[in-house]
Amino acid sequence: MTSYLAAQGKPVAELSPGSEQRLDRLLTVTRRTTDPVSRSESLSREFLGTPYRANTLIGSADVPEQLVANLEQVDCFTFADHVEAAKRATTREEFFAALTEVRYRDGAVSFANRKHFFTDWAATSPPVATDITASLSPDAVAVHKQLNQKDSGGWYLPGLPVVARTVSYLPSDRVDDSVLAGLRTGDYLGAYATDGGLDVTHVGIVVNTPQGPVLRNASSLPADMRVVDTPLREYLGTVPGVVVLRPLR
Structure with missing residues (x-):
């Protein structure tokens, strides 16, 4: 192969x-x-x-x-x-x-062409997914960011340019039952990053189960260190907000 x-x-x-x-x-x-x-x-x-x-x-x-x-x-x-x-x-x-x-x-397989940021999946052409965050709730917040440029100075990815992008996120305390009902199994959910140089800090896949929605994710928490299903309501209590992308396929 x-x-x-x-x-x-x-x-x-x-x-x-x-x-x-x-x-x-x-x-x-x-x-x-x-x-x-x-x-x-x-x-x-x-x-x-x-x-x-x-x-x-x-x-x-x-x-x-x-x-x-x-x-x-x-x-x-x-x-x-x-x-x-x-x-x-x-x-x-x-x-x-x-x-x-x-x-x-x-x-094109190259470091410069790698989609380093979660929202690249929706912002690059052809897109992999559509950013549906703002459509889930009128409480979504749009923030202008300089991706790759740390608020504290320097770069997250040396050698790559700074990308100006408006990122919409939904604050976790605004994710109510109607928002959860709007999520589909297979949606990609990112944990909103407060630093202006990042869009999200973590990514997972939404899976609706009979017990409620979970975030299927590769967790780096010491108690996990593996791919796990985290109850989504529980996860929301640990992050400032979420960005949601819906795959086109």
Whole structure:
């Protein structure tokens, strides 16, 4: 598989045997499930219990970027883009093509083109998702940010430009029953960042269950350190607000 992609001119990191096995299971789920909502729930469920690990991607301003699919260890962002890519694929070739589209602008594998910010999924063309935050409630707040530029000075991602963007978020204390009713399984929910250089600090996938909505997420909390389902009402009490993106597929 990686040889095939290398022949297409894509710098691809080798898949581990464990990642190969999980990818095959994910593709089986996609082939058996036609409804996008069911696909999102079933694919994301495959990751429950997966260990949390940050910094699995390869690439920086000084290190050449590689297309990495570490399906055995994920952080909140790689969990989301692996699920989104798997929704769009029934073969390994299609998965890597979809991962390239989801993770990079213009399908070009490079650190500069990586979609580093959550709202890039809605702001870049073609979009991966639509930002529905403001449509969920009239209480949504729009904030003008300079993404990548820390309020305290310096940059989150050295070597990359500052991105001016208006980010809408819904304060957590304004997320009432009507807002929760407007969320669908498969929506991507980000924890709003108060720092002007970030849009969100954490990302997960909304899953509606008979017991109420949960945030399926790769949690770095010491008590978790794995992909877990966190009751959404409980999670809202720990963050200042939320940004919600609805996938287009």
